[in-house]
Each structure stands twice: as structure tokens, then as C-alpha cells.
Amino acid sequence: MINLFTELNTNILKLYREESGRVFHGRGKQFEGCEDITVEYLSGILLVVMFQDRPLTWRREFLKQVNELPCSEGIDQIFFQARYERGAPVYNELGDESTLQSTIKENGLKYQLNLGGRQNYGFFTDMSEGRKWVSAHSLGRKVLNLFSYTCSFSVAAISGGAEQVVNVDMSSAALSVGRVNHQLNNQSLERVTFQKLNILKSWGRISRLGPYDLVIVDPPSFQKGSFSAVKDYRKIVTRLEDMTIPGADVLFCLNDPLTVVGEFKAMLDEGGFSFVGRVDNPAVMKEVEQEVGLKVLHYRKVV
Numbered sequence: 001m002i003n004l005f006t007e008l009n010t011n012i013l014k015l016y017r018e019e020s021g022r023v024f025h026g027r028g029k030q031f032e033g034c035e036d037i038t039v040e041y042l043s044g045i046l047l048v049v050m051f052q053d054r055p056l057t058w059r060r061e062f063l064k065q066v067n068e069l070p071c072s073e074g075i076d077q078i079f080f081q082a083r084y085e086r087g088a089p090v091y092n093e094l095g096d097e098s099t100l101q102s103t104i105k106e107n108g109l110k111y112q113l114n115l116g117g118r119q120n121y122g123f124f125t126d127m128s129e130g131r132k133w134v135s136a137h138s139l140g141r142k143v144l145n146l147f148s149y150t151c152s153f154s155v156a157a158i159s160g161g162a163e164q165v166v167n168v169d170m171s172s173a174a175l176s177v178g179r180v181n182h183q184l185n186n187q188s189l190e191r192v193t194f195q196k197l198n199i200l201k202s203w204g205r206i207s208r209l210g211p212y213d214l215v216i217v218d219p220p221s222f223q224k225g226s227f228s229a230v231k232d233y234r235k236i237v238t239r240l241e242d243m244t245i246p247g248a249d250v251l252f253c254l255n256d257p258l259t260v261v262g263e264f265k266a267m268l269d270e271g272g273f274s275f276v277g278r279v280d281n282p283a284v285m286k287e288v289e290q291e292v293g294l295k296v297l298h299y300r301k302v303v
Contacts, residue, residue: 003031005065008039011284012071017044020106021282022125028287040125042113043104044076051083056095063093079115088119103184107132109155110184112177122150122177126285130251130296133279134216135160137249141213146199151178153216158187166193166209200232207243214249215240221256229256237271246303251279253296260291273299
């Protein structure tokens with residue numbers, strides 16, 4: 001437990017209210033006894049994500065220990081999410097099931113947060129370095145954001161000077177939050193397109209909005225009835241060859257611990273794109289086995 005709270009204190013103090021990010025990554029197996037939890041700091045909100053049952057006594061001790069840390073001045077509320085329970089409910093400090101809508105910040109940009117009522121809350125902190133990379137590589141480019149969810153990559157692309165961004169996702173609710181995210185940052189929606197589509201069945205409609213200079217592919221590792229990384233990632237690579245310009249950059253992402261980097265690259269290397277490098281994960285995401293963690297790979301279309 002000492003390692004847990006030392007890590008929390010150090011990382012929260014680095015962010016402190018104006019930023020958001022993961023502050024503890026137990027699932028990287030670097031902290032014995034904490035392999036089942038991650039902790040997110042969301043602009044003053046602390047969210048403890050539990051993947052196995054942690055009794056109320058543990059939660060109370062956690063609250064006590066955190067409140068004694070120097071970083072506690074930067075924490076307004078603490079919530080616990082039980083990912084092992086159906087619906088992944090969120091509980092407040094009193095143990096009551098809760099919901100919360102708020103606005104958080106990352107790298108100077110704003111995003112809508114929706115805690116409770118669903119497993120995901122609208123924002124993935126583990127992609128912070130990916131968003132920085134996209135912002136730095138978007139100037140003057142037409143960007144395709146596949147599996148866009150709430151469009152955080154799109155917000156980063158527009159902030160980096162993208163000429164146009166096309167967001168594609170199956171969820172109209174997620175795309176609606178994406179619109180809000182752009183509006184929170186005073187970004188003109190004239191430069192942003194939202195497409196509610198099943199990507200694997202809609203390549204014709206997606207390609208008509210191209211060709212693209214930069215593509216982000218960030219799918220779920222498995223989504224019943226719509227996507228399986230093992231079966232479908234190669235299909236995406238093949239399709240992107242026909243809708244990107246020579247020299248286009250593609251960010252291929254996968255957060256499946258069952259697929260190591262070498263296996264992921266094997267899915268990608270058969271297409272007309274060459275491997276450039278791996279985008280580093282956030283420093284807090286320490287992994288005993290680097291090959292099984294989040295994989296964000298930069299490829300470029302062969303000229």
C-alpha cells in the first residue's frame with residue numbers, strides 16, 4: 001500500500017487540477033497486490049477503477065490514506081468504479097451509486113466527463129501521448145478518425161491545425177459528446193464531419209470524403225458483432241491503402257493484452273504501409289511486460 005500512495009501523490013502533484021491523466025497503473029503488474037486497480041486523476045476528481053472486488057473496508061482505508069497525502073488539496077471528489085460488477089457502476093465516498101457530469105482538461109484542451117451509467121466515461125487517459133502526437137502532426141492535413149468514440153483525437157487534430165477531420169463511429173451518443181468536446185474548445189464544426197457508420201460495412205462512404213493525409217485507428221480489441229482485432233485489423237489496413245495519399249501517416253492502436261507488439265505488427269506489415277516507430281505510452285503506465293501493454297504504432301504509406 002505504501003508504493004500505491006507514494007505513486008499517487010507524486011503523479012497527482014504533477015497534474016494538480018488543471019490537467020488529467022492516469023496516476024496509478026496497477027495492471028502493469030509493477031505494484032504487488034494492486035494488479036487489479038488503476039487510478040485516474042480528472043481535473044480534481046479521483047477515480048479508482050477496480051477490476052476485482054475490493055471490500056468497503058479497503059475503500060475506507062484508501063480514503064483515509066489519500067486524505068493524509070500532500071496531494072489531497074488537489075482532490076475535490078473521490079469515486080470508485082466496480083468494473084467487475086454488471087454495468088460497471090460508480091460509487092461515491094459514502095458507498096452510494098453515483099453519476100457525475102463534468103468538464104476536464106488535458107494538455108490545455110477541454111473534454112466532457114460522464115461518470116456512472118456506463119462502463120466508459122468518455123475519455124481514455126492512456127491515449128494522452130497519442131493525442132499529443134496527433135496534434136503535432138495535423139497541420140494542414142485531412143484527418144480520418146476511425147472508431148472515434150467521443151472524438152478526443154479529433155479535438156487534438158483541430159487544435160494542431162488540421163484542415164478537416166472526419167469522425168466515424170457506430171455510436172450516435174458518443175458522436176454527440178464529440179460535438180460537445182469540439183464546442184467546449186471553441187472549434188468550428190465546419191471543419192469536422194461526424195459519420196455514424198459500421199466501419200467494416202461502410203468503406204465506400206468513408207472513402208468518398210478522402211483522400212486522407214493522416215488516419216487514426218483506435219478500435220476496441222473486441223466488440224461483439226462489429227469488430228475483432230484478430231480477424232478485422234488486416235481488412236482496415238488493406239482498405240486504407242486506397243483512400244490515403246502517398247506519404248500519409250497512420251496511427252494504429254490496440255489495447256489488447258493478449259496480443260503482443262510483434263503479433264500486432266504482423267497484422268499491419270502486409271499492407272502498403274511501413275513501420276516508422278512506436279509512440280511512447282504515458283510514463284506512469286509502467287509494465288512488467290512492455291510487449292503486452294497499450295500499443296500505438298506509427299506507420300507511413302509507401303510512396
